[in-house]
Amino acid sequence: MNRIKTDICIIGGGSGGLSVAAGAVQMGASVVLLEGHKMGGDCLNYGCVPSKALIASAKHAHEGLNNAKYGVAVAEPAVDYAAAKDHVHDVIATIAPVDSVERFEGLGVQVIQEFGRFISKTEVQAGDTIIEARRFVVATGSGPLVPPIDGLDGVKHYTNENIFDLRERPDHLIVVGGGPIGMEMAQAHVRLGSKVTVIEGGKAFGKDDPEAAAIVLDRLREEGVEIVEEAQAERISGQGDQITVHTPKGDYTGSHLLMAVGRKVNIDKLDLDAGGIAYTKHGLKVGPDLRSTTNKKVYAAGDVAGGLQFTHVAGYHAGVLIRSLLFALPSKQRTDHIPWATYTDPELAQVGLTEAQAKSRHGAGLEVVRFEYAHNDRAIAERKTTGLIKVMVVKGRPVGATIAGHLAGELIGMWAMAIANKMKMSAIANTVLPYPTISEVNKRAAGAYFSPRLFESGMVKKVVGLVQRWIP
Structure with missing residues (x-):
């Protein structure tokens, strides 16, 4: 078993972890970064970047249909769904070097491509290496929440982690979840030629201002997205290449199913109990300074800090932590300006x-x-x-x-x-x-x-x- 001593050990190579690592190592701290999956985290590989790339393809497909009001002939789009996905993965590949192992090792970060778990209040194990650090930053992000709906395990379903690998355009995409991810993907797919139905247990865009949300929802409906609200998915069944979502408002059948009902923080592999770190299902229990309430050597950044789940918040948290970790200055997060x-x-x-x-x-x-x-x-x-x-x-x-x-x-x-x-x-x-x-x-x-x-x-x-x- 190898042993390493370092100033800062960061668990998670997403936006928050990479920002802390880059800032800390360039300011003179010794840094070990642990990432057992893909560098760049959810945002680069499954979230912000691929979704905006697909939305861009959908926008260009849609624009020709509205040419008449600009004095240009209407052009029906000839969508190549697989080529649109090639565009998505090319965008990811273009950005990936900025988040790569090679770049961070070039900066002086020691990158270990293994998942990290706490084995004591002062130690984390990653593969066959034990890291003892002055401070730990948990920045493991979040993943798609897949609720225990009866029958879901028996049908093929997608989340944001694999929908961008789908090469064949869905004939009829059923989206369960009317939040930002669900609605972005709904509009993108209807513009790319799919029939789309969104099923939402409450109100679509339920966390947003209702008047503003109505403007967007009206447009989506105009473009052909069927939005069914107050319809909790109670059961899911499948037969052949058809999937049916059963709700109190009726049954909705399509060819593909996307689950977009929310996010869950990635803490299962951390063994937080061994590290004496208090947590809930929403993430680590931290104070305004993002420091663990029960293990003062541990801090959190991004989604696992239990607050707003956005890439730019993780980057903001990194700035808060740099001030605390490197300069021992009081630094607290605020959320009113996010x-x-x-x-x-x-x-x-x-x-x-x-x-x-x-x-x-x-x-x-x-x-x-x-x-x-x-x-x-x-x-x-x-x-x-x-x-x-x-x-x-x-x-x-x-x-x-x-x-x-x-x-x-x-x-x-x-x-x-x-x-x-x-x-x-x-x-x-x-x-x-x-x-x-x-x-x-x-x-x-x-x-x-x-x-x-x-x-x-x-x-x-x-x-x-x-x-x-x-x-x-």
Whole structure:
């Protein structure tokens, strides 16, 4: 058995683990990284990267059908589903070297391609190596949750971990789960020529602002996605090449089944009990500093920290941990400034509080300002006028923003910056943006906050009147 002593041992080579490893080793710490599966984690191999690549293929397939409104002949797409998957895997392969073993070894990280498990409070074993470290970072991420639905084990079903390996286009894709993953894949597949039915036990996009979600759901239905809500999947059966999902609202039969009902954290192989590490089904029990509540040598990053499950959150956690691990400085995470987006068309994005959350927390002190895409000149030129932005404002500062529309995932960044830096609405209103751009949606929303104060105020009109009378 080999033994290694190091400053930092990181378990998991996904976004959070790789970010900590790269930062720590380049700042002078000795680092051991353990990854028993694929470098880059879920995001690169099964999540963000392949899904956005497939969505890009679907977008190009769909665009020709809408040519007429631009004065161009309509073009029916000739979709090669297998070639679209080749595009997906080419994108993964292009990005993979950035996350590779070779790159990190080149930086000075000792990479061990084995799963790690705790054997004591101060030691982790990976294969035939025992690593003793000053600090451990658990960054093992999450995987698809496959619920114990009666009959599911007896039929072929897909998750985000294997749907991108499917080479033959589904004739009729049944998606169980109406969250971001399910809805992105539903729209992508209907645009690529599949019939698609989404079955959701509650409300589709149930965690998002209902008004904004309705804009996206209306578009998906227009494109042919059948969305069945309040229909819990009770049983699944299969016969030949047909799969049926049985619900209280009826039975739905298709050729392929995608399970997209949520995520579960990857902690089963860690033997956390041996490490004296408290945990729940949501991940490690950590404080605001991401440090284990029961083993002070252990920290968590990303999904296993028990909070928001996004790649960019894992990267953010890495920054919080670098400050603590390398410089022994107090560093705590916050979540009020974390944005997220769903990459349907139109996109759906959020940062901070939704309107309902803000009303509950701030009551009469809340102002909600709105601006419709239909009044943005670039959106009109691009024929992308479906959408709106809502900004929740308290005492002149944004506490949340919701955007449903073209490039919402890009636009939300301005509000994430504003909330992160405690900026006022005046900072957005004072920003000069190039014309015509979709980003003016943000500025116009800020203008909607100030308009009543300027144009409907009797005091302002009185002051202007006095000034005009006294100007020589």
